[in-house]
Amino acid sequence: MFQAATIKQIAEALAVSPSTVSRALRNSHEISAKTKKRVLEYAQKINYHSNPIAVSLRNRRSNSIGVLVADVANSFFSQTINGIESIAYEAGYHVIITQSHDSYEREVINVGHLANRSVDGILISMSSHTTDYKHIVQLHERGLPIVFFDRIIDEIQTFKVTTDNFKSAFEATALLIEKGFKKIGHLANAPQLSITVERLQGYLSALAAHHIEFDERLVKYCHEGGRNQLEIEEALNHFLSGAIEADALLIASDRLSTVTMRILNNNPDRAKTLTIIGFSNSDVIDLLSPRISFIRQSAFEMGQIAAQMLIKLIESKYPVYEFETRLLDGELHWRGNSKD
Amino acid sequence: MFQAATIKQIAEALAVSPSTVSRALRNSHEISAKTKKRVLEYAQKINYHSNPIAVSLRNRRSNSIGVLVADVANSFFSQTINGIESIAYEAGYHVIITQSHDSYEREVINVGHLANRSVDGILISMSSHTTDYKHIVQLHERGLPIVFFDRIIDEIQTFKVTTDNFKSAFEATALLIEKGFKKIGHLANAPQLSITVERLQGYLSALAAHHIEFDERLVKYCHEGGRNQLEIEEALNHFLSGAIEADALLIASDRLSTVTMRILNNNPDRAKTLTIIGFSNSDVIDLLSPRISFIRQSAFEMGQIAAQMLIKLIESKYPVYEFETRLLDGELHWRGNSKD
DNA sequence: TACGTTTCCGGCAACGATTGCGTAATTTTA
DNA sequence: TAAAATTACGCAATCGTTGCCGGAAACGTA
Numbered sequence: 001m002f003q004a005a006t007i008k009q010i011a012e013a014l015a016v017s018p019s020t021v022s023r024a025l026r027n028s029h030e031i032s033a034k035t036k037k038r039v040l041e042y043a044q045k046i047n048y049h050s051n052p053i054a055v056s057l058r059n060r061r062s063n064s065i066g067v068l069v070a071d072v073a074n075s076f077f078s079q080t081i082n083g084i085e086s087i088a089y090e091a092g093y094h095v096i097i098t099q100s101h102d103s104y105e106r107e108v109i110n111v112g113h114l115a116n117r118s119v120d121g122i123l124i125s126m127s128s129h130t131t132d133y134k135h136i137v138q139l140h141e142r143g144l145p146i147v148f149f150d151r152i153i154d155e156i157q158t159f160k161v162t163t164d165n166f167k168s169a170f171e172a173t174a175l176l177i178e179k180g181f182k183k184i185g186h187l188a189n190a191p192q193l194s195i196t197v198e199r200l201q202g203y204l205s206a207l208a209a210h211h212i213e214f215d216e217r218l219v220k221y222c223h224e225g226g227r228n229q230l231e232i233e234e235a236l237n238h239f240l241s242g243a244i245e246a247d248a249l250l251i252a253s254d255r256l257s258t259v260t261m262r263i264l265n266n267n268p269d270r271a272k273t274l275t276i277i278g279f280s281n282s283d284v285i286d287l288l289s290p291r292i293s294f295i296r297q298s299a300f301e302m303g304q305i306a307a308q309m310l311i312k313l314i315e316s317k318y319p320v321y322e323f324e325t326r327l328l329d330g331e332l333h334w335r336g337n338s339k340d
Numbered sequence: 341m342f343q344a345a346t347i348k349q350i351a352e353a354l355a356v357s358p359s360t361v362s363r364a365l366r367n368s369h370e371i372s373a374k375t376k377k378r379v380l381e382y383a384q385k386i387n388y389h390s391n392p393i394a395v396s397l398r399n400r401r402s403n404s405i406g407v408l409v410a411d412v413a414n415s416f417f418s419q420t421i422n423g424i425e426s427i428a429y430e431a432g433y434h435v436i437i438t439q440s441h442d443s444y445e446r447e448v449i450n451v452g453h454l455a456n457r458s459v460d461g462i463l464i465s466m467s468s469h470t471t472d473y474k475h476i477v478q479l480h481e482r483g484l485p486i487v488f489f490d491r492i493i494d495e496i497q498t499f500k501v502t503t504d505n506f507k508s509a510f511e512a513t514a515l516l517i518e519k520g521f522k523k524i525g526h527l528a529n530a531p532q533l534s535i536t537v538e539r540l541q542g543y544l545s546a547l548a549a550h551h552i553e554f555d556e557r558l559v560k561y562c563h564e565g566g567r568n569q570l571e572i573e574e575a576l577n578h579f580l581s582g583a584i585e586a587d588a589l590l591i592a593s594d595r596l597s598t599v600t601m602r603i604l605n606n607n608p609d610r611a612k613t614l615t616i617i618g619f620s621n622s623d624v625i626d627l628l629s630p631r632i633s634f635i636r637q638s639a640f641e642m643g644q645i646a647a648q649m650l651i652k653l654i655e656s657k658y659p660v661y662e663f664e665t666r667l668l669d670g671e672l673h674w675r676g677n678s679k680d
Numbered sequence: 681t682a683c684g685t686t687t688c689c690g691g692c693a694a695c696g697a698t699t700g701c702g703t704a705a706t707t708t709t710a
Numbered sequence: 711t712a713a714a715a716t717t718a719c720g721c722a723a724t725c726g727t728t729g730c731c732g733g734a735a736a737c738g739t740a
Contacts, residue, residue, distance in 0.1 A: 054726035394696035
């Protein structure tokens with residue numbers, strides 16, 4: 001490999017000490033203008049760039065942050081990542097992205113890798129299979145700055161940002177009720193996820209607010225979070241043809257929505273009698289058929305806020321004890337009945 | 341703050357030297373079994389993990405590879421990234437993902453950052469705005485291992501992997517001809533991209549093979565690669581209502597396809613008379629309307645191959661002078677006329 | 681002139697891990 | 711039994727950079 005230029009080389013060439021070169025490059029006031037100029041010009045000439053690894057070792061800071069999401073191939077997460085990058089980039093941080101693919105094991109390994117890799121902090125959206133938080137608690141206790149976004153947990157006191165899932169689910173459900181739907185089912189994500197709980201509560205509260213008795217057969221969880229086609233099919237069968245016949249559905253994620261649509265497409269008659277509102281950040285939602293209404297989360301903004309929070313934590317000179325959990329509003333887009 | 345265990349701590353605790361600890365941990369034959377056991381057990385106990393930054397500095401290797409794509413929010417790229425990660429992970433490399441958003445400036449900055457950040461090698465898919473390759477040539481000349489995937493360039497001799505775009509475009513065009521379409525337009529990507537050139541040639545060759553005279557008004561480039569809605573609209577207007585009326589369209593990317601579909605949805609009459617084959621790796625292509633035929637690239641596999649190539653380059657003890665450009669087949673999925 | 685202040689810079693050590701070389705202790709060989 | 715070989719470990723340098731301490735020279739003040 002090519003041998004990059006170093007401070008020592010500059011020092012030798014100019015017959016000054018490495019310390020002087022270092023200070024000159026960092027524009028220290030302890031160095032005379034003349035020396036600075038000599039150093040800067042020579043550095044420029046040999047195309048010197050400081051070695052970030054050496055700086056990291058010396059400063060015990062890597063200027064990089066780790067991100068853990070379920071999947072970059074998920075619109076919501078890729079939008080979040082764009083938000084994170086936009087902020088991190090401005091603040092001089094690199095972003096290292098890892099994916100859990102919703103597996104607990106991969107989450108543990110990736111979080112470990114990131115910490116090991118000496119990132120200055122981590123942004124986490126939990127995997128849907130995680131119920132034990134030890135791996136994260138440990139790191140947090142050791143002082144590693146962590147911020148949660150989207151799928152957050154209560155077990156760790158820190159900054160968090162997520163959609164106001166309660167509110168969004170409430171609004172969506174209430175809208176369906178007002179439109180006259182009687183049997184509104186809820187196709188939910190893995191039950192251990194924060195977003196699942198919050199959305200379910202929003203759904204239940206909307207029913208309660210409209211004095212509708214809750215039939216527990218109207219809620220179905222997808223423990224695999226949409227990765228298991230069969231699981232979703234079973235849940236839908238339940239809604240479509242089972243003892244309980246739903247006339248509307250609140251669906252908790254993009255993936256669940258798309259699988260649902262696929263099934264409805266094979267069942268056109270039933271499709272006409274089922275109205276859907278799904279959480280979706282797909283950028284082609286308007287092209288999908290059957291046509292569904294949807295709740296769009298502020299993914300990009302969520303990424304930005306999460307990154308800002310993390311950088312604030314990292315750069316704080318004193319331990320932070322006051323934390324905030326930001327809730328972002330979702331946008332409900334009504335696109336009509338399936339009957340229309 | 342976050343204070344990880346070090347070799348020195350172990351050495352002190354066990355009253356041996358750091359060298360001994362290091363060698364014991366690396367299972368050197370120069371260390372007695374007894375000492376090894378003591379060291380290993382204590383290391384385990386205090387949860388020691390070597391500091392990768394220190395190792396990087398010492399070994400001048402970071403065990404990480406950089407990836408530059410246009411956008412992670414693009415299905416094709418996120419699938420490629422999954423392929424890259426699967427291989428890199430196995431081989432013990434970290435993956436640092438950066439996005440150019442198809443901007444030349446961001447490409448230059450990101451590539452510089454990655455190199456600076458001492459990655460051991462880089463995987464690049466060119467931004468659609470790049471026409472000057474100096475920033476990459478320089479790094480390559482300095483000995484940084486680079487592999488190109490998808491959007492490759494001729495200017496650098498190295499490993500490359502991309503879809504057999506010529507073949508795919510040829511097949512798609514030929515199929516349209518055989519189906520009886522007479523005026524087959526081609527909505528192309530930015531003209532400086534390799535994939536654009538290859539696909540165009542496939543298109544042209546298919547016409548030639550069927551003795552169809554080429555009308556140059558049937559090809560429209562999108563210099564912004566789909567980021568500029570207006571540009572696509574103009575191109576489509578040209579095809580739909582201009583002097584030339586296409587009855588079929590070969591579309592070069594997902595983004596171009598979706599915008600096209602959006603426009604057709606606002607123009608249902610015209611939609612019925614236009615048949616489309618688009619390059620697409622969308623995982624909801626089957627749900628999109630209007631229904632289009634598509635060419636799916638082996639994105640995951642492409643990522644895997646690219647990563648394998650890069651790691652081979654990185655780990656080669658001798659300079660490599662023989663390079664290969666792998667071409668992967670695309671899969672053509674015919675989904676019928678729009679008239680059906 | 682004598683003494684205190686700046687200005688400007690060099691030297692040392694350290695961040696954490698690795699490794700070539702040296703060497704004492706032990707074992708093997710002649 | 712002496713010499714040679716082997717075993718097991720420590721020392722110190724190294725990767726590139728930076729913080730701390732100290733000190734010479736130049737400058738200012740009484």
